[in-house]
Amino acid sequence: KVVDSLRYVELVEYGNYENRDYYTTTKYKIADGKNGPVNWVELPYDKYYWYIVHPKLNAEGVWVQDDINDQQQRTWGYSWREYIWSNPDPQHNYTSVNLSANGITVDYIPRFGAMMQNPDVLWNRNKNYYLFGRPLQVYEHALDLLGNWGSCAIPADPIANQPRAIHPNQVLYYHRGRCGEDSYLMTAACRTALIPAICSGTSREDHVWDQFWDKDWNHFEFFRGGLAYSGWGWTNLMDMGGYEELSPDYWVLSFVHGYRPDGFIFNHTKYYTKTCELKLKLVDNNNLPLDGIQTKIFARPGHNNDPNDNGILYAGQAFSNSNGDVSILAGDRKVYYLQFYHPKTGTLPAEGQVYRFTSESVLTTYDRIYDGGTVKIPVNIQKLQATSEHAPASGQYGFHLKWKATEIVTGINDLDFQKSKFYFWNDSVGSVSFFLCDEDNFNKFKNNLPFDAYEVYNYTDSGDVNIALPTGDKWYVVLSNTQSYNNYQNIDAKCELLEDVQTSILINGDPVLLVEDKNVDKIKFNVYPNPFTEHCNLELPENIERVEIYNYIGEKVDSINYPFIWKPNKDLLNGLYLFKAISEDKVLVTQGILIR
Incomplete structure (x- = not known):
């Protein structure tokens, strides 16, 4: 229904259902510069499912039915996709606006689904400003038209002391908002029009916007509503949002996040400002690496170095990986502070308190690494209670095992009204323990008791081993996630039984024992x-x-x-x-x- 009506996008389908390799994505007509040649550009299929098909945008809830008592997330019984495209509810007809200010009046906006059938290219890769005040019939491409429509759909600021709408349906019907409402509506409108988009923004500097995908993430927002003073409002497709151009007098950003619908927060700071790296390692009481610890960063000063905006406020977050490492790209010209959280430890140092991470007398500089060393969290993680010895150098029977571990970072997004739990596959790191043991020791291992084993190797991300089996009837080849505190591990492994085996071991790509x-x-x-x-x-x-x-x-x-x-x-x-x-x-x- 939607795709057949849009001139700048087509669905692309691959595989077939019977072979279980079927998937869909989209391709777009994109111009190379204003009035330039037009080419079809295909979207990676994972972006299609995450940023077009997924029913959740950011902090809003996904409700089975409308809650008439909710003052921020009214849906009136429709998904945002259906409501924005079709305007299906006569009692909540969003096309009637009737708002005036500054000698300007916005009476009416067209139904979104009818309007978006007109543009024939997604955009022309001209990263520029597009001023408001133009008729909706005047546009260069779909994103230009969409932004101009948004400025008329939310032309006015919120009413003081009134609830701020979060759900796109309520935002569109109320026609009032600032950057938060703008971002919710634009993300939903983009996805309704089959344009891959995310909510993005910065907490410390208190501004949000959108990004859309074309080979990489690109800035997109309309800034201020259509009733703003002439020349103040525009659709912004500038590179890096133009924020660096306004520095140092205005926008000095600390941390920019992009929201995946399941609650995972991407670090998108590099798209908007020069960065430095904040890094540290988290360990438990026994100096073992701690994974899955939420590390919150706080920053000062504010976006324009205003001496009256010098509070230590929340900026962003990251989670430690299976090696206990935390690495955060953050904006320069700031002072940074840290706080740690996990349900088993609570907040450290305490709610309302932070640890200083960088100097308070000198602001951070770009391209520099600020290494906080090792931080001990007062917990004891479970560890293998194994006594290891080497397997026989050769034997009549044995096995070949090859594995690769990929970490799945998991946590709760506490900025989400539904507290979504995310699962992020981190392809760059993984960690499991490997060992070989008999049945009696395997049962001890399962009961977390001390046990004996052959070739115990902890914190491996990969391995390729040929091991001769000792004498005996039954042996267990084990890959264990025991020493992970919070995260999961996905194991890609292949095991085969062998005869006439010579023991050889590669762990993390390095030979461990190569002796005749x-x-x-x-x-x-x-x-x-x-x-x-x-x-x-x-x-x-x-x-x-x-x-x-x-x-x-x-x-x-x-x-x-x-x-x-x-x-x-x-x-x-x-x-x-x-x-x-x-x-x-x-x-x-x-x-x-x-x-x-």
């Missing part, structure tokens, strides 16, 4: 003393070229050569370290424990 059977008893690789405090000595074969040292999550922390005495830096944490000795023909691995 006949040489095993002759090779010594020892750490002494072990545990150690200030330094340790390594006993090695003569032909070793260097030794690399890794922490418990696989990060390389040092590399040493002969005489192979390691003096760890003072900023390294107590705990288990992996020593990898490397020569031309083999790699040897052993462990040592630092206690200071």
Whole structure:
């Protein structure tokens, strides 16, 4: 019904339902510059389902029926898609506006579904301002027309002390709002017209807008309503929204978020301002990495460095990954503060309090990394209580297992009225434990008891192992998410049984043991003393070229050569370290424990 009426978009379908590879997306007529050549550009299918098909926009609820007592989210029994396109309710006819100010009157707007049948291109990639006050019959492309219609649909500011509408239906019927109402309506109108769009904005600087997808996210908003003074209102398609051009006297942004409909918040700061990086690592009481901890950032000063707008206010958030790492791109020319939250720990330091992260006397500068080091959260995560030994070097039977872990970050969006729980697939990181054990020890593992196992490796994102089985009847090859605090792991794995097996192990792409059977008893690789405090000595074969040292999550922390005495830096944490000795023909691995 909708797509057949629109001239700038067509559906594209792939696969077939019987093979379970069917999916749909859209393609758009896009001009290359004003009056330039027009080409069809296809939308990635994931963007189609997330930012066109999905029934939720941002903070509004998705209701089964209208709540007549709600003062902000009235739907009058219609989805925003149906209400905006068809204007189906005579009792809530949005085409009648009848508002005046500043010598300007907006009497009427056309039905959206009828109007949007006219433009024949989505846009022309001309990143510019399009002033209001033009007839709706005068436009360059669909986004130009849509923005101008929006300025007439919400021409006036809200009435003081009256509830601010959140649901697009109520926004459109009331015809009043500021940037928040504008953003809700424009996102819904774009998706109704099959244009992929999201709500976006900045909390600390108190402004919101929209972005639409064409090869990447592009700025889109109408700024102020159609009853504003002449020359003040426009549809804004400028690169970076034009906000950097207004700095330093006006817009100095801290953190820009883009909202996925399920509640996940993207960091879109890089689209709007020069950035610095805020980073830190979160660990538990035993220095084990903590995943899934919500890290909120607060910032000052405000958007134009007004001395009267110097409060420490919420700016954005991120969640720690499976290595405990938090990395946040944030705008320059700010002072930043942090707060941590998880349901099991509550808010740290406390509600209404924050930790200072950057200097209060010097504002941040772009392209700089501000590293907060390691932060200990007062919890104890569950860990494998495993005692490990090496598997046989060879055997009659064994197995080949190859795996790749992908982390699924999960959390609650507390800015959402429905407190949506999101699941974000983080393709850049993953973490599982691997081991082999017999049935008796497998049952101990399931009951969180100490157990014995072969080849225990924690915090692996991938592995490719051939392992000879010891004697016995039943063995369990385990990939475990036990040491994850909050997030999930998706495992892509393939396992096959083998005969005449030589044990070889690759963990995170690196060989762990490559030693010929006949040489095993002759090779010594020892750490002494072990545990150690200030330094340790390594006993090695003569032909070793260097030794690399890794922490418990696989990060390389040092590399040493002969005489192979390691003096760890003072900023390294107590705990288990992996020593990898490397020569031309083999790699040897052993462990040592630092206690200071």
